[in-house]
Amino acid sequence: MSAREQVIVEYGHEEGEFYLSQVQRTEPFERNNHYHGTYEIYYLLAGRRYYFIKDASYSVAAGDLIFINKYDVHKTSVLGSPQHARIVMNFSDDFLGKDHPLFRPELLRMFVREPHQFRLKPQEQWHVERLLGRMAEEARRREEGFELSLRLLLTELLLLAARLKAEPADAAEDPLSPVHRKIGQVVKHLNAHFSQKLPLPELSAAFGLSPAYLSRTFKKITGFTIVGYQHLMRVREAQSLLAATDAKIADIAVAVGFEQFAHFNRTFKKLTGASPTRYRKLNRRP
Template sequence: MPHMEANAMTFGEEEGEFYYDRVHRIEPFERNNHYHGTYEVFYLVSGERHYFIKEKLYAIQAGDLVFINKFDVHKTSGLGDPEHERIVINFSDNFVSASQPLQPPGLLSLFKLDRPLLRLSPDEQQMMRSLFHKMEQEIAEQAPAYEHMLRILLTELLIRAGRMLDSAPAPAPVSNNPLHQKITDIVKHIHTFYSSKITLDALSSTFYISPYYLSRIFKEITGFTIINYVNLTRIRVAQQLLNDTDMKIVDIAEAVGFESLTHFDRTFKKMMGMTASKYRKGSGAG
């Protein structure tokens, strides 16, 4: 059954087939950087937020829709008044798989674009809120076949958002702070060269910034230490290889940049709460 209170509703699990979470906060809130094996739709009902997605920082305002692809690192944090209300939907590939009736081709393509933010017009906001309201009704009442209704409503949401994205101007990432661009460049570098040896000193030399300052501003903007972000990037790629290939685990460890299987095993277990072999067997598949 869903958990509900005033201005709040939680249904399902974040890494499950379908998850719906609506919450209204009045106190400052900042979630740690994270990623998951499910797709995410984020809608800001009220307030303002910063959203760090993969490698860029965005200013999110009320009425914005955000699309997070599987395994993309993201983090939301405060921007101005801490009071805000937001809706988050997570869903699996299986929930909207091609075998499901009514699913059109390319339904998930908007998650693969380098453009996670969709700024809606007032009419578009009203239409999206109507869809969210219908989902909440289905979750609350749980009438026969309500899971199928949730799938249909989610499909409608994604189709309509895809149509809007085709004609909407692309909101620019936050760029008023030159340090944000510097960190964006460093994150892109890590995403490209994660399989090579990456050190603080090497990054410092490449981007002409002192090791101490780089370490401090990277943690301040992304929420990660550099070594933690490098390891998270490597483990994220390892998860995809474990899910999608038959590569041996020792070869995966080497391919993503770990110098030893022992270090890979220790890091994977620390981040995922299980060994890579157990993850491959299906316990960690989203």
């Protein structure tokens, strides 16, 4: 920990069953683009941030609550002053207890809806910060029964969020530039056609941009090169098919857009840390 970053609370790992982190920063910080197999809740306590999620950029202000679904690509970056404070929470299906008879699907509804951002009213901010504060304290103290308390508080937070109505950001306060919106359109196109060949000259012409400008701006906003983003989308789809189907791995490679099986294997292992065969073995769904 440095003077530029103060970690208030940190518990668990974001790829584990439950993770909570509360941090204050005074210097520029950008989280690398990433995705994971856990749900994420992000609450900005102070400052402003850009948040790129799936295929859209959001201007996030203090008091905004963000919900990110499993495997959605996301990245934070500086907006104005780098000073900010936030709480991030990740949790798995197992931690929430999706198989429990009291579980209700509406508790996860906000993770699949768009936009991903809730602009909370002052009273709603108070309720959310009260719950998050209690969760941070439980994670910090770790007294007997704290994990059960975290589950109960998380359920209460999700129930509160399920009752909220999304308030769109005021257009006069929204600093998203036309460039951010244009890149969002490009990302949506890539998401819809990730298995197809999309040469840069054709892609840039379709959106009225030069190849060099599109490449540079896409990387700046999303954190990915265009080819890197295509590979990520293909591997993400391959992960789903490996876990949920009996299809041959070579057939999956072709289906998601890889022409060479060796290239698929290398790219898959680079992005996931495991070969396709090992990934299927570890993540096979019944």
